[in-house]
Amino acid sequence: MDLSEKPGMNGVLTIELLDTSGALVEQRRVNNLITTAGKQLLANLLLGKVNALPTRWAIAVGTGVEAANIADTALKTRVDEAVDPSPKVEVITRDGASVVRATVSATLPVPALAANDKPQALSEAGIQITQGNGTAPILFNRVQFAQVNRGANMVMKMTWEITF
Known part of the structure; x- marks a missing residue:
């Protein structure tokens, strides 16, 4: 009996540009980097060493072109964000194994x-997690991607899947 685990966490961002009628104009999927601050938040939550649980999940976007780095604590040039009022967690079966998937989805108008x-x-994005009122958001993850042009007639839907 194999009792070994394959630890790891990875995230994938799906970006969909839609016209104002809801038709898909462009879709991209990009892998992302979990920041040190994001990993620290998870560890602190696991051990009960947080002052407040996460209360706000948002996906922020920006125009920064620097590569993602585990030490990032903010987007390089943040321009907008959208909140996911109900992020979800589910257990799924993938290749015969149970995987936990957290999904944060938001639409920029x-x-x-x-x-x-x-x-x-736009060329960068990240999940910003806020714990309680008056606290600075934590940049959980960050990705830098090939430029996406969001025009005056475009809605941008972003779905981030993080699997454990």
């Missing part, structure tokens, strides 16, 4: 751009 403004050239 059409940006407030003037008719002659250039689209937002």
Whole structure:
């Protein structure tokens, strides 16, 4: 009987650009990096060493082009965010093994751009977790990706799946 575990955690961000009628214009999937702050938050939650449980889950986006680094504590150039009011956790079976999957999903509405403004050239994203009122958000993970142009007629849906 094999009692060994294959520890690990990984995340994948799915980005969907939709036009205002809801039609899919572009879809991308990119792997991401769990930050040291994100791993520390999980360890502290596991051991009950937190002052407050997470109360707010948001996906932030920005225009930074620097590669993701485990030491990142914020996006390089944050421009917008959307909150997921009900992130979910589920146990799924994958390749005959049970896997826990946490999903954070948020939709950025059409940006407030003037008719002659250039689209937002987004190139980074991350999950920001807030624990209680008045606390700074923790950047759980971060990804830098090839530029996505979010125009005045585009809705951006992002779904982050983190599997354990």
